[in-house]
Amino acid sequence: MKKLSERLLECLSINLGLSPNYLKEALGELHQDLMINHYPPCPDPSVAIGANKHTDLGGVTCLWQLHHVVGLQVLKDGEWYPVTPAPGAYIINVADMVELASNGIYKSIQHRAVVNPTKRRISIAAF
Numbered sequence: 001m002k003k004l005s006e007r008l009l010e011c012l013s014i015n016l017g018l019s020p021n022y023l024k025e026a027l028g029e030l031h032q033d034l035m036i037n038h039y040p041p042c043p044d045p046s047v048a049i050g051a052n053k054h055t056d057l058g059g060v061t062c063l064w065q066l067h068h069v070v071g072l073q074v075l076k077d078g079e080w081y082p083v084t085p086a087p088g089a090y091i092i093n094v095a096d097m098v099e100l101a102s103n104g105i106y107k108s109i110q111h112r113a114v115v116n117p118t119k120r121r122i123s124i125a126a127f
């Protein structure tokens with residue numbers, strides 16, 4: 001997972017027209033944390049939230065959504081959009097440090113997780 005994050009930082013740097021190491025050097029040594037989120041089913045999702053609106057603090061977040069239960073949503077132009085899990089794929093979030101180090105060219109995406117009335121949901125995030 002660390003190698004994936006480092007490779008993504010290289011690609012994001014190259015895309016800025018900078019040296020592949022630019023973001024890695026700007027962010028310093030990568031200490032990656034793993035967070036496992038468990039959202040039990042909630043009979044009335046209109047009165048509960050799984051994870052409140054936030055941005056992630058680090059460089060890039062690699063998120064794995066298990067069981068293909070939809071829950072992650074991103075905020076764009078004032079609207080929430082679901083991020084449908086794709087089998088075998090990670091969701092990659094640009095986080096705060098990359099927004100700062102790219103001088104705002106990359107945006108740290110606002111997101112949240114909603115709960116499901118019948119299914120539990122598990123996601124694993126590497127920050």
Ligand SMILES: O=C(O)CCC(=O)C(=O)O
Pocket residue numbers: 035037051056063071072111112113122123125
């Ligand atoms: O469960 C999700 O899809 C989102 C989790 C999340 O945003 C986080 O762990 O920072």
Ligand SMILES: [Fe+2]
Pocket residue numbers: 054055056111
């Ligand atoms: Fe997050």
